[in-house]
Amino acid sequence: MNSINFKREIISAIQEVVGSCSKEKPIALHEPSFLNTNASKYLKDCIDSGWVSSAGSYVNKFENEICKYTKAKYCVALVNGTVSIRLALHLIGVKPGDEVLLPAISFVATANAVSHLGAVPHFVDIDSQNIGLSPAALDIRLREIAKWDGNKLVNRISGRRISAILAVHIFGFPASIIEIKKISEYWKLPLVEDCAEALGSWTEGVHCGLTGDIGTLSFNGNKILTTGGGGAIITKNSSIAKRARHLSTTAKISHPWEYIHDEIAWNDRMPNINAALGLAQMEKFPEIIGRKRKLFDIYQKAFKSLNGVRIMKEHQKTKSNYWLITLLLNEELIFNRHINKDEILNLAHDCGLLLRPLWKPLNLLKMYKYSPAGVLEKSNQIEKRLINLPSSPKLLNNE
Numbered sequence: 001m002n003s004i005n006f007k008r009e010i011i012s013a014i015q016e017v018v019g020s021c022s023k024e025k026p027i028a029l030h031e032p033s034f035l036n037t038n039a040s041k042y043l044k045d046c047i048d049s050g051w052v053s054s055a056g057s058y059v060n061k062f063e064n065e066i067c068k069y070t071k072a073k074y075c076v077a078l079v080n081g082t083v084s085i086r087l088a089l090h091l092i093g094v095k096p097g098d099e100v101l102l103p104a105i106s107f108v109a110t111a112n113a114v115s116h117l118g119a120v121p122h123f124v125d126i127d128s129q130n131i132g133l134s135p136a137a138l139d140i141r142l143r144e145i146a147k148w149d150g151n152k153l154v155n156r157i158s159g160r161r162i163s164a165i166l167a168v169h170i171f172g173f174p175a176s177i178i179e180i181k182k183i184s185e186y187w188k189l190p191l192v193e194d195c196a197e198a199l200g201s202w203t204e205g206v207h208c209g210l211t212g213d214i215g216t217l218s219f220n221g222n223k224i225l226t227t228g229g230g231g232a233i234i235t236k237n238s239s240i241a242k243r244a245r246h247l248s249t250t251a252k253i254s255h256p257w258e259y260i261h262d263e264i265a266w267n268d269r270m271p272n273i274n275a276a277l278g279l280a281q282m283e284k285f286p287e288i289i290g291r292k293r294k295l296f297d298i299y300q301k302a303f304k305s306l307n308g309v310r311i312m313k314e315h316q317k318t319k320s321n322y323w324l325i326t327l328l329l330n331e332e333l334i335f336n337r338h339i340n341k342d343e344i345l346n347l348a349h350d351c352g353l354l355l356r357p358l359w360k361p362l363n364l365l366k367m368y369k370y371s372p373a374g375v376l377e378k379s380n381q382i383e384k385r386l387i388n389l390p391s392s393p394k395l396l397n398n399e
């Protein structure tokens with residue numbers, strides 16, 4: 001098959017799943033849906049009662065629903081995912097001037113949250129099986145650069161303290177978190193999991209975010225569950241949860257009228273009106289996951305007979321929420337037959353299919369190009385091979 005026909009085959013396989021589309025009637029990558037939820041009712045209740053801002057019963061209800069679903073002991077709802085990562089890193093002791101180890105492939109917010117604390121992101125390679133932080137690369141990098149200075153772990157090249165590992169679960173695929181946890185324990189490093197894309201994803205029955213010390217969620221507009229904008233931390237540690245509540249509400253000491261604050265803190269709490277939207281979707285969440293998994297099956301069938309590409313599948317012992325359906329081009333296709341993902345994206349956008357590539361590796365962005373990094377071979381390769389397909393649960397209606 002020549003290259004132009006091959007690209008057309010990809011487009012028609014997608015159209016087989018999502019139905020007709022055009023430049024005038026495009027199909028987005030991921031859209032929120034409040035179909036069959038109580039969203040309007042709960043919003044009206046917020047407005048009628050005047051409880052639209054922080055504090056209010058929907059925040060507690062939303063947090064409880066997340067705990068019930070994920071089996072987290074504690075959940076603290078916050079204003080967005082970036083702030084949730086920043087607060088989590090602060091809570092486990094990341095200080096200005098420290099280094100935090102994280103994968104080179106993630107949304108930019110993961111690295112920005114490290115920088116917001118005055119710490120330095122240190123990039124490590126990924127595992128191409130799940131696009132998450134590679135335990136092997138992490139182990140190699142730590143052996144290469146880390147040394148103990150008393151009970152402080154330092155980077156012997158930069159002299160900075162290494163204070164945390166920040167793993168990320170990409171597109172809903174759980175990273176190899178059990179192996180990463182072993183490495184974090186060996187080096188006595190706290191572990192934070194960025195689960196912005198992984199609500200509804202599990203490893204051996206444990207929800208993403210609950211293997212490490214803290215998991216962080218995002219409820220931004222494009223995520224599997226949205227509160228308009230929002231985030232949360234989940235944890236099994238009661239003192240972390242307690243401090244998260246305190247530091248996300250200006251560290252105010254509870255008192256009927258006095259303004260006494262005992263630390264410099266933030267105003268990070270989720271408003272009630274956002275939590276109302278979150279609760280409405282959370283009540284239907286198993287159904288949303290069901291639709292995502294079904295959409296994955298349909299895509300897989302549509303691409304079965306096409307050689308050279310495959311739909312990425314969850315790994316054994318893990319469950320993906322299939323937030324974004326992910327198409328992987330074979331290396332042979334790219335390196336020998338010179339199929340370029342940008343040409344596929346161009347053709348797709350011309351037909352109104354708003355496909356997206358993977359993010360640029362973070363170490364290639366101008367603000368992070370001088371950040372410390374290990375060998376990033378897999379991160380640089382996967383960028384050329386990956387395309388996200390339209391993944392809204394409502395696409396199932398085209399069956």
Ligand SMILES: *Cc1c(COP(=O)(O)O)cnc(C)c1O
Nearest residue numbers: 080081082107109110196218220
């Ligand atoms: C969306 C996202 C974030 C940031 O969440 P916001 O709510 O947009 O601040 C962080 N990390 C990853 C991996 C994300 O996908």
